[in-house]
Structures are given as C-alpha cells and as structure tokens.
Amino acid sequence: MIEVRDIGKTYGSVIALADVSTVVNPGEVTCVLGDNGAGKSTLIKILAGVHQHDKGQFLIDGDEVRFASPREALDSGIATVYQDLAVVPLMSVWRNFHLGSEPTVGWGPLRRLDRKKGRETTRTALAEMGIDLRDVEQPVGTLSGGERQCVAIARAVHFGAKVLILDEPTAALGVKQAGVVLRYVAQARDRGLGVVLITHNPHHAYPVGDRFLLLKRGRSLGSYEKGDITIEELTRQMAGGAELEALEHELRAVQK
Amino acid sequence: MSVAVRSQSDERLAKPGLWDRLVVRPEIGALLGALAVFVFFSVVAGQFLSPLGVANWLDDASTLGIMAVAVAMLMIGGEFDLSAGVMTASTALVTAIFATQVGLNVWFSLLLSLVFALGVGAINGWLVMRTGLPSFIVTLGTFLALQGLNLGVTRLITGTVQVSGMRSADGYESAGMLFASTVDIGGTDFQVSIVWWVLFAAVAAWVLVRTRFGNWTFAVGGSALSSRAVGVPVVRTKITLFMTTAFAAWIVGSINILRNASVQANQGIGLEFQYIIAAVIGGCLLTGGFGSAVGAAIGALIFGMARQGIVYAQWNSDWFMLFLGVMLLAAVLVNNTFRRRAERVRR
Numbered sequence: 047m048i049e050v051r052d053i054g055k056t057y058g059s060v061i062a063l064a065d066v067s068t069v070v071n072p073g074e075v076t077c078v079l080g081d082n083g084a085g086k087s088t089l090i091k092i093l094a095g096v097h098q099h100d101k102g103q104f105l106i107d108g109d110e111v112r113f114a115s116p117r118e119a120l121d122s123g124i125a126t127v128y129q130d131l132a133v134v135p136l137m138s139v140w141r142n143f144h145l146g147s148e149p150t151v152g153w154g155p156l157r158r159l160d161r162k163k164g165r166e167t168t169r170t171a172l173a174e175m176g177i178d179l180r181d182v183e184q185p186v187g188t189l190s191g192g193e194r195q196c197v198a199i200a201r202a203v204h205f206g207a208k209v210l211i212l213d214e215p216t217a218a219l220g221v222k223q224a225g226v227v228l229r230y231v232a233q234a235r236d237r238g239l240g241v242v243l244i245t246h247n248p249h250h251a252y253p254v255g256d257r258f259l260l261l262k263r264g265r266s267l268g269s270y271e272k273g274d275i276t277i278e279e280l281t282r283q284m285a286g287g288a289e290l291e292a293l294e295h296e297l298r299a300v301q302k
Numbered sequence: 303m304s305v306a307v308r309s310q311s312d313e314r315l316a317k318p319g320l321w322d323r324l325v326v327r328p329e330i331g332a333l334l335g336a337l338a339v340f341v342f343f344s345v346v347a348g349q350f351l352s353p354l355g356v357a358n359w360l361d362d363a364s365t366l367g368i369m370a371v372a373v374a375m376l377m378i379g380g381e382f383d384l385s386a387g388v389m390t391a392s393t394a395l396v397t398a399i400f401a402t403q404v405g406l407n408v409w410f411s412l413l414l415s416l417v418f419a420l421g422v423g424a425i426n427g428w429l430v431m432r433t434g435l436p437s438f439i440v441t442l443g444t445f446l447a448l449q450g451l452n453l454g455v456t457r458l459i460t461g462t463v464q465v466s467g468m469r470s471a472d473g474y475e476s477a478g479m480l481f482a483s484t485v486d487i488g489g490t491d492f493q494v495s496i497v498w499w500v501l502f503a504a505v506a507a508w509v510l511v512r513t514r515f516g517n518w519t520f521a522v523g524g525s526a527l528s529s530r531a532v533g534v535p536v537v538r539t540k541i542t543l544f545m546t547t548a549f550a551a552w553i554v555g556s557i558n559i560l561r562n563a564s565v566q567a568n569q570g571i572g573l574e575f576q577y578i579i580a581a582v583i584g585g586c587l588l589t590g591g592f593g594s595a596v597g598a599a600i601g602a603l604i605f606g607m608a609r610q611g612i613v614y615a616q617w618n619s620d621w622f623m624l625f626l627g628v629m630l631l632a633a634v635l636v637n638n639t640f641r642r643r644a645e646r647v648r649r
Binding site: 094096116117120126128133134135136137141144145146147148150157158159161201 | 508512513514516517518520521524525528529530531532533534535587591592
C-alpha cells in the first residue's frame with residue numbers, strides 16, 4: 047500500500063536519511079528498528095507529513111505523493127501515534143478520541159458538539175478494541191501510559207486509517223503494559239491495517255512484525271522478511287554486530 | 303483480552319463522590335471565594351448590599367469581566383496578551399479621533415475601530431505563530447508600541463493627550479444606547495455593560511465546552527503538537543483567540559468612550575495584569591489547556607466586589623493590593639493542586 051524507494055532527507059548539511067526503501071502492506075506489520083539517531087524519526091515524519099523528503103519516491107497505491115501537513119497524510123489514511131504526543135493529558139478521553147474530527151449537530155453559528163454521540167462512539171470503539179474504561183469523561187492524564195497509547199491506537203483505527211504509524215509505542219512502558227500495547231498492534235493488523243512499528247527493542251518487534259527494516263546512521267542495513275531472519279540475528283545486527291563482539295572481548299579482558 | 307485492562311481500571315479507580323466531582327470544576331474555587339468576599343463585605347460595609355452599592359460593584363466588575371473572559375479563552379489556548387489593557391484605550395481613541403477630528407458618524411467610527419482592533423489581534427497572533435516566540439514577549443512588544451502610538455498620535459492630532467467632544471458627534475446618542483445606557487431596576491440605574499458582561503461570559507462558556515472551536519482551544523493550549531498531529535488547525539485557532547481578545551477590547555473601549563465622551567491617551571496601562579489575575583482566580587492554568595470562562599467572569603466579580611467593598615467599608619484603598627495578592631496566591635495554589643490530580647501519570 048505504501049512504498050518508499052531510495053528515500054532521503056537532509057537538514058542543511060546533515061544527512062538524516064539516505065537511500066532507504068521498504069513497503070507497508072495491508073494486514074502486515076513493518077518494523078523499523080534502529081538505535082538513537084538512526085533516522086527512524088525522520089522516516090516516520092516523512093510518512094506522517096510532518097517533514098517532506100528531498101530524494102527518492104514516496105508512493106501510495108502506486109501514486110507518488112508528497113504531504114504538506116499531517117492533515118493531508120490523515121486524509122490519505124495515514125494516522126500516526128507518537129510516543130509522547132499521542133493525547134492531550136488534561137482533556138477527557140472522549141474529547142481526545144474525537145479531537146480534530148468532532149461529531150457535530152446543528153448548523154451555522156449554532157453548530158455544536160454532539161456530546162452524547164461522542165461519548166457513545168468513544169465507548170463502543172474502545173470496547174471493540176477490547177479496552178473497557180469506566181468513565182470516558184476522565185482526563186486522559188489519569189490513564190496509564192499503556193492505556194493512553196491504546197486510546198490513540200483505537201482512535202486511529204476508528205477514524206478509518208489504512209496505515210497506522212506507531213512511534214516507539216512501548217518505549218516508556220513496563221513489560222506488562224508493553225504486552226498490552228503489542229496486542230492492540232496485532233489487533234489493528236488483523237483488521238487489515240498496514241502498521242509501521244518503530245522501536246529499538248527487537249523483542250517487541252519480532253513477535254508482531256512481518257518485515258524488519260534496520261536503520262543505522264540514516265542508512266538502511268537491510269529490509270528482511272520474517273522468514274529470512276531470526277531474533278538473534280536481528281538483535282545482533284541492531285546492537286552493531288561486530289562492534290558488540292569486540293566490546294564483549296574488551297569487557298572480558300577487563301574482568302581478567 | 304479485555305480482562306487485564308478492566309480489572310486494572312476497576313481496582314485503581316474509586317467511584318468519585320460529589321466532592322470529587324465538584325473539585326475538578328475549574329470555577330469552584332472562584333465561586334467559593336466570591337461567596338466569601340460577598341458575605342464579608344455584606345457584614346462589614348452597610349452600603350455594600352444597597353441597590354446603588356450592588357449597581358456600583360457590578361459595573362466595576364463588568365468591563366473587567368468582559369476582558370477577563372476573553373483573556374481566559376486565550377490563556378486556555380496557551381497564550382498571553384499583554385497588549386489587552388492598552389488596547390481598550392486604543393480602540394476608544396480610534397473611535398474618538400474618527401468621530402471628533404475627522405467628523406465621521408459614530409457608528410462608522412466604531413466600525414473602523416473594530417477593524418483596527420481585529421487587525422491588531424491578527425498581527426499579535428500571526429507574529430506569535432510565525433516566530434514561535436513566547437506570546438509574553440511578542441505582546442509585550444505590541445503593548446509598548448500601542449502605548450507609544452496612543453500618546454504620539456493623539457498629541458499629533460489634538461495637541462493634547464486626550465480626545466473629547468464626542469457628545470456633539472453624529473450618532474452618539476444611538477450608539478450610546480447600545481454601549482453606555484442604563485437600565486432602571488427598582489429606582490437604581492444599572493449600567494448596560496453588566497448585560498454585555500453576562501452575555502459575553504455565557505457565549506464564551508458555550509463556545510468553550512460545546513463547540514469544535516472550544517475543543518480545539520483546550521487542545522492547542524494543552525498540547526499544540528499533539529493537536530497538530532491529529533489535524534487541528536493550531537495556527538488558525540490561536541490567531542482567532544487573539545482576535546477575540548482584541549474584539550473584547552473593542553467592546554470595552556466602546557463602552558468607555560461612549561460613557562465618558564472623552565478618553566485619555568494613557569488609559570488602560572496595567573489593566574492587562576488585572577485581566578490575567580481575574581482569569582487565574584477563575585481557574586485558568588498559566589500553562590494553558592485548562593480553565594473556564596464562567597470562572598474568569600466570577601474572578602472579575604471578586605475584583606469588583608473587593609474594590610468597591612473596601613471603599614464602602616471606608617478603608618484605605620491601599621489594602622486592595624494586599625487583598626489581590628492573597629487572592630492570587632490562594633487561587634494558584636488551588637489550581638496547582640488540581641493540575642497534579644489531573645496530570646498524575648500512573649504507570
């Protein structure tokens with residue numbers, strides 16, 4: 047559905063991303079793995095319409111596109127859930143859920159929020175994803191980090207996203223919470239969405255991923271299908287492979 | 303699969319009692335404060351409860367209240383406007399200069415002054431959004447610039463630092479009906495500005511909680527980046543809020559010029575902080591994303607009652623500032639406690 051070919055982005059003289067290619071298909075999870083500064087954020091910001099690429103091609107259903115704003119990306123069915131920016135903490139769950147696409151009744155100057163509908167659709171949409179909240183009027187800030195990510199994912203699914211981009215959804219979470227979030231990622235995938243999962247944790251990526259794009263210093267280390275790579279190999283590649291072995295030697299030498 | 307989440311939210315969420323539900327309302331602190339101030343001055347100052355007394359403190363609260371409500375909306379949207387105080391003088395001056403010096407009809411002068419106000423509001427908003435600088439600095443700049451313009455242009459045109467003679471201008475009577483008439487209730491004259499205040503607060507409260515624009519206002523103040531990411535027009539929302547503040551300054555400026563028939567070029571300086579204080583007492587967070595229009599209106603009411611109450615109690619008006627400081631500190635403490643409740647992160 048989404049394809050990027052040899053895509054690149056420079057900030058002034060800094061090459062943030064160069065010659066990266068991958069695809070995102072419906073019902074599949076494409077994982078983007080890399081250490082800090084590998085270019086993961088730059089790649090998803092291009093996909094999400096926050097930045098524009100200056101090299102290569104960005105195709106949706108075979109047509110080349112270039113988004114001027116996140117709104118345009120949303121209108122094309124690409125929804126992004128950011129790690130820290132998923133929700134507005136002081137607003138209630140249902141207001142967050144509908145933010146930017148509020149249901150309204152009436153017309154002209156009397157056009158107003160349909161609060162009843164808003165609360166109900168929020169409750170049912172969350173329930174469909176298996177999230178049961180007691181009170182959709184409570185501020186999102188009172189939810190746990192994992193629950194917030196789940197609300198943001200449910201929102202993207204509900205508003206008809208075809209592609210869901212998740213920026214480090216498990217980074218700040220405990221083991222159990224991360225498991226819950228990954229389950230919703232799998233659920234979104236099973237509903238036929240294409241998912242882009244950004245993470246630096248191969249143990250989170252491997253169980254749900256179908257394809258793994260490895261980035262390092264803005265360049266692609268390769269894009270692997272799940273059948274072509276084991277989790278050990280994935281971890282080794284991510285950690286820097288040979289570098290890690292050298293480090294191990296060094297540490298062993300210190301111990302002696 | 304929902305079992306894990308459900309059991310979690312149930313064991314961690316106690317059922318909120320009446321007090322818990324009340325305490326999350328941003329205006330509850332202001333309401334209790336207003337009640338306390340009202341009772342206090344009713345007891346210590348005899349005239350406070352007389353019809354004339356009530357008319358007086360309501361009038362004092364009204365023009366402050368109109369501005370406080372607009373400033374509260376802007377603060378909920380995450381921005382400040384320090385030029386709001388001096389704008390009330392600028393709009394009055396523009397109206398007065400066009401009506402008395404150019405000789406235009408008062409209604410037409412009011413229209414020109416409205417265009418001027420909305421223009422300044424739009425420039426404030428555009429500059430803040432375009433530069434990404436804190437609105438505190440940007441509007442401090444427009445505040446000083448307008449202050450200089452008010453004095454400079456007025457002296458250039460009239461040779462003095464005031465514009466007067468509105469009474470002889472065409473349309474003064476009919477425009478005065480709208481902005482500066484009085485309503486007789488039980489033998490006491492109440493200023494029509496009180497009606498404007500209540501109306502403005504009611505509309506603002508409705509817009510904030512019942513419309514998309516209100517939702518966006520809370521969102522851009524709470525987290526502008528998140529809002530943009532889900533498709534909220536952040537720039538448009540904030541510029542509209544700056545223009546709303548300027549519009550309120552136009553209403554207040556019009557009330558002032560049509561009531562007094564003259565305007566001093568140095569009016570309005572320092573009032574911007576009173577608006578912010580009223581909004582904060584009314585439950586607005588300085589960091590944006592939380593607050594209430596009704597709260598700000600009540601904050602202005604506290605101001606009016608205290609300022610006039612001190613006069614009726616025949617105390618030195620110096621005490622007003624002490625009172626103000628204590629009120630403000632109390633309000634900020636209450637707000638802070640609430641925010642910690644709402645933003646508390648459970649992981």
